[in-house]
Amino acid sequence: xxxxxxxxxxxxxxxxxxxxxxxxxxxxxxxxxxxxxxxxxxxxxxxxxxxxxxxxxxxxxxxxxxxxxxxxxxxxxxxxxxxxxxxxxxxxxxxxxxxxxxxxxxxxxxxxxxxxxxxxxxxxxxxxxxxxxxxxxxxxxxxxxxxxxxxxxxxxxxxxxxxxxxxxxxxxxxxxxxxxxxxxxxxxxxxxxxxxxxxxxxxxxxxxxxxxxxxxxxxxxxxxxxxxxxxxxxxxxxxxxxxxxxxxxxxxxxxx
Numbered sequence: 001x002x003x004x005x006x007x008x009x010x011x012x013x014x015x016x017x018x019x020x021x022x023x024x025x026x027x028x029x030x031x032x033x034x035x036x037x038x039x040x041x042x043x044x045x046x047x048x049x050x051x052x053x054x055x056x057x058x059x060x061x062x063x064x065x066x067x068x069x070x071x072x073x074x075x076x077x078x079x080x081x082x083x084x085x086x087x088x089x090x091x092x093x094x095x096x097x098x099x100x101x102x103x104x105x106x107x108x109x110x111x112x113x114x115x116x117x118x119x120x121x122x123x124x125x126x127x128x129x130x131x132x133x134x135x136x137x138x139x140x141x142x143x144x145x146x147x148x149x150x151x152x153x154x155x156x157x158x159x160x161x162x163x164x165x166x167x168x169x170x171x172x173x174x175x176x177x178x179x180x181x182x183x184x185x186x187x188x189x190x191x192x193x194x195x196x197x198x199x200x201x202x203x204x205x206x207x208x209x210x211x212x213x214x215x216x217x218x219x220x221x222x223x224x225x226x227x228x229x230x231x232x233x234x235x236x237x238x239x240x241x242x243x244x245x246x247x248x249x250x251x252x253x254x255x256x
Contacts, residue, residue: 002100002212003082003203004029005052008111010196014177014187024177024187027109029098029202031184031217033073036092038081047083048090051076052199078199089214097217098184104224105176106205111194115166125159169193173205179221 006029013023036049054074057065068075071092101107121127122140130138142161146154171192178187192200204212212222 001082001084001203001206001209002214003050003084003201004096004098004100005032005050005078005080006030006200006202007053008192008194008196008198008200009185011191012187016177022177022189023191024189025174025192026185026187027192027200027202028184029101029186031095031097033071033076034090034092034094034096035067035071035073035076035079037087037090039087045083046085046087047081048087049079049081050096051079053077080201082201082203086213089216095217096214097181098179098186099181099217099219099221100212100215101176101179101186101202101204102222102224103176103179105210106173106208107176107188108170108172108203108205109174109188109192110168110170110201110203111192111198113165113167113169113193114195116164118162119164120161121159124161124164127159173207181221 006027009026009028011023011025013021015021030052032050032052034048035051038045038047038049040046051068051073053076055077057075059077060068060075064075073093116123120140121142122129127140127142129140130136130143132139142159145158145160146152171190174188174190174192176186177189180186186202194200204210215222
């Protein structure tokens, strides 16, 4: 699996080759420093450890500073591992850039959803609530939560008030619409969890994999062959008939 660490910049809209307007989320993907390679022989699994977004040395403890200086990399704010089966060409200390993805790729984006604090059942679980008028004391409360005789306890999984948001969330199969290598930006169609400037993990879509290799800065972008737009037969036939029936406009009358 190919992946990068990044940051959510914000949302905007672009137009595709057919003139259709697409809502996209702009992500800052990389550059990411390779901090460590995990191998099956030594660690029991195979992964690559990446670091993103540099910070001051005073913000790191001694253990972190030793880990970063071992590969001669600046201290990083966001460090995560990505499982991968291909470690060809990867070495600690090298950097990875947004050119690992191409326009037309599908990616899974992992982020932390926006926290909404402590919420009741109406907002958190979409409960209807009860009557609010004629002296009713029901309103926006949960109501009964358990039986009195059997089992005389609250059943596991009961939906109740509590913290809403601030959870790890994954959005799958987002299509890459645009890539800006110079500014380390990529635009994906759809929404991404989290607020602006929130850290995200960008991986190739697990449901739509394709053969690929890790690429390093300076290597050209891979051009994927995009499928041609298919026009329904009935619609094409109707358009041809309408063009055949259309008469040429009459020339303007001459003034006397």
